[in-house]
Amino acid sequence: HLIVLTSNEGDKEIFPEDAKDWNQKKIQETLDYWTDSKLRELLDQSLPDSIVNRIDKVSLANIITKAVAKNISKLIYEKIRYRYESKKDIQLVFNDSVFEGFSDAYNPLDRGARNFVRSLENQIDTVLVRYLGRVQRKPNEVVSLEIIQKEGKYSLVAGSASGSFEIPFADLDRVRCSVSAAD
Numbered sequence: 001h002l003i004v005l006t007s008n009e010g011d012k013e014i015f016p017e018d019a020k021d022w023n024q025k026k027i028q029e030t031l032d033y034w035t036d037s038k039l040r041e042l043l044d045q046s047l048p049d050s051i052v053n054r055i056d057k058v059s060l061a062n063i064i065t066k067a068v069a070k071n072i073s074k075l076i077y078e079k080i081r082y083r084y085e086s087k088k089d090i091q092l093v094f095n096d097s098v099f100e101g102f103s104d105a106y107n108p109l110d111r112g113a114r115n116f117v118r119s120l121e122n123q124i125d126t127v128l129v130r131y132l133g134r135v136q137r138k139p140n141e142v143v144s145l146e147i148i149q150k151e152g153k154y155s156l157v158a159g160s161a162s163g164s165f166e167i168p169f170a171d172l173d174r175v176r177c178s179v180s181a182a183d
Helices: 017-021 024-033 036-046 066-088 096-105 112-134
Strands: 090-094 141-150 153-160 163-168
Touching (some): 066 090, 066 096, 066 112, 090 096, 112 141, 112 153, 112 163
Parallel strands (some): 090 141
8 A cells, every 4th residue: 555645744944935936956955955864853843653653755845936836827727718618608818927926926835735726726716706797798708817916916807808807816815716607
């Protein structure tokens, strides 16, 4: 049997706040420094011995840099785009500002990649659901998503020739869609 256990425990001890801006050489130096025994010492500080003693191999995953976060954003976009285009007759277009904005806002030391993916999906779904609920649109209409900045505050905007809907990022953190409009 093979059991893979993942944890973000200890990330802040391993990677400093500026790690998402590191180049590959700096990341590799850090990965090389944190040997199996050093990682086990870190685990000993945060997990009970009964769990640590059952772990055969410990390895450190690569940090998610801004470039990787941007690529994750693009993959999630493709998944969302396909879902909406196939079920709602919408052609989605994402402005590059969306990828840049989400990758800039992403903190790799704050709950890891799964949280980033969930947050990205929820925020994009939230603005699209609200757009679909408030804007009368034509079939196969092109809907664009972009991030705009007004007076130092950022918003995610869905818009088309029929209208637009904007949600400030501060509100996106509180709003969650439990069901996608594309489902």
